[in-house]
Amino acid sequence: MKNVTISDVAKHAGVSKSTISQYLNGRYEYMSEHTRKKVEYSIRELNYRPNIIARSLSQKSTFTVGIIVANILHSFSTHIIRAIELNFNKHGFHTIVCNADDEPEKERQYIEMLMAKQVDGMIIFPTGDNLDLYEQMKKKKYPIVFMDRTIEGLGIPSILLENEQAAEVAVKALTDNGHSRIAILTAPVTRNITPRLERIEGYKKALVSRGIQVQDEYIHSVEVEEMKVSLRNMFELDQRPEAIIAGSDRVLVEILNFAKEHQLVIPKDLAVIGIDDVSFANLFTPQLTTISQPTTKMANKAVELLLQQIKGEQKLSNDKTIRFGGQLNMRQSH
Amino acid sequence: MKNVTISDVAKHAGVSKSTISQYLNGRYEYMSEHTRKKVEYSIRELNYRPNIIARSLSQKSTFTVGIIVANILHSFSTHIIRAIELNFNKHGFHTIVCNADDEPEKERQYIEMLMAKQVDGMIIFPTGDNLDLYEQMKKKKYPIVFMDRTIEGLGIPSILLENEQAAEVAVKALTDNGHSRIAILTAPVTRNITPRLERIEGYKKALVSRGIQVQDEYIHSVEVEEMKVSLRNMFELDQRPEAIIAGSDRVLVEILNFAKEHQLVIPKDLAVIGIDDVSFANLFTPQLTTISQPTTKMANKAVELLLQQIKGEQKLSNDKTIRFGGQLNMRQSH
DNA sequence: CTGTTAGCGCCTTCAT
């Protein structure tokens, strides 16, 4: 019933514990062919599995990393998670995924839990409200990488989309098709959530540079539950928008639902471009024009940066924010 | 730089390690008000966090469970994962998610890894090819619950959908709308994957009970990549099907793509019902009729059964397979 | 090449 330990194997093979340990860690040079065979046999015979917990305790390294996403409902999050996990697996690291559900308090709990669990590092989509913790970790040189969002002035390496450029590309695609009354809808910008701020900023700049006036009534940042109301308000304006940019996949769904409910034909009555790709972009009628993020590249970069920190190769470039360009998927909704 | 340990706190507070340990575990009866205050103060002061790894080693319990999904690309998997994680969190357990990617070999590695990590239990969507491992775990009384699929004769508690009933409901909805040439498409049935087998079985029974002859050309079980070909074959039959049941969300997407490519109007040219709900069911034109699984209930039951095992409350009911009914979401594609 | 010894950080009797 009780688990077989390294001592049991040692006894069975007639050698000492340390020899077994050597074997487990692949240091075969330190033992005779004969010993090796014996150990190998004993291990199979007893069906022995090393206890990673014990190993971690003595090595002070768990070969496990944590990912805390702000909200797992975004397709971007899930894609990033998959890519990160795949990559870390290749490097022999395991991954614990946590969903902060946009609640800073949950994020705090997860960070503390992960530290208690001695994970070797974390990739965080910061909610933006736990500055003290971020600073603490930074000071302790705890390996950490921010994803999707960043916190100014902390010097924590961050992987971001070229958000302004993405918004500009969206605006350009719309104006190229003759639209000028362009709106943008995003989730709330409380706590200065990077991508939302930057996308709105890019949107404004793009309008201005095209001589189109920025209208505040065309810019809404509200909770998903309130988007219907926002949209209705926009569409009751004298000059209602003829095009809209969705700040994320979830926003896009809300917009599409609204269009369906009000029988707005896309793109005739309302042109739509979404930031973030959605699984049904090609299925939808009309096919949905989107700007997708290079999730795999971004994930790989995050893994690379985190591993550098974990292995102590603190390159200078680590303190930089690294940006990736979005890709316009020209389809038919704009 | 180095982490603060229980000894540091003890020293700082001027008491012994065991007192701190008592404090950490909430056994305040064993110490004076004064001591408690001192300890509390020292912990804050030193910003001490208990090392869970060390605790796990001595307690022989990690308060962590593993989930191994067969394929994380199914919406069903992700919904289940979310629900399970949420529930376990409430109980103070953490979750490690692994994706076997439909490869038994990966599943095997993950199982071994999770055992090595000393997780307190696992919820597995079995690929079906690691009988020896399953048996080994069963014998060791390692807490384990199967989800979505089961392995006959192992006596491992399993949470399943009423698959036959779900397929029957689909057939009924289609025949009610006047269809009789009904096809079904699923992923491969190699390794006897429960839901696929049972759904096909339920489909056959439903046809027979309605006096419709079962035609093998209408039943395809192939890899996602080959579904286009399967569909083309079906549609080149003299008597091509006028309705089709999608065995899962991924199958549904393939069918919709096929319909789009071939300009088949749903449901006029082809009626469609999907098993598993999809995020865009309501968005699609026409809205998609689906049969959804009660993921939250299923997840909660799995958590309940696993916790029972972990806590040693091996109820008899544990050996049973527990089934949940699917829900028909009447929409417009059938 | 192999065995001995001393931790890793915490928990748990058992004394006091």
Next chain:
DNA sequence: ATGAAGGCGCTAACAG
């Protein structure tokens, strides 16, 4: 109410 001591399973010098 508090402290001392041993142990969880493994690793890592250090001898031999």
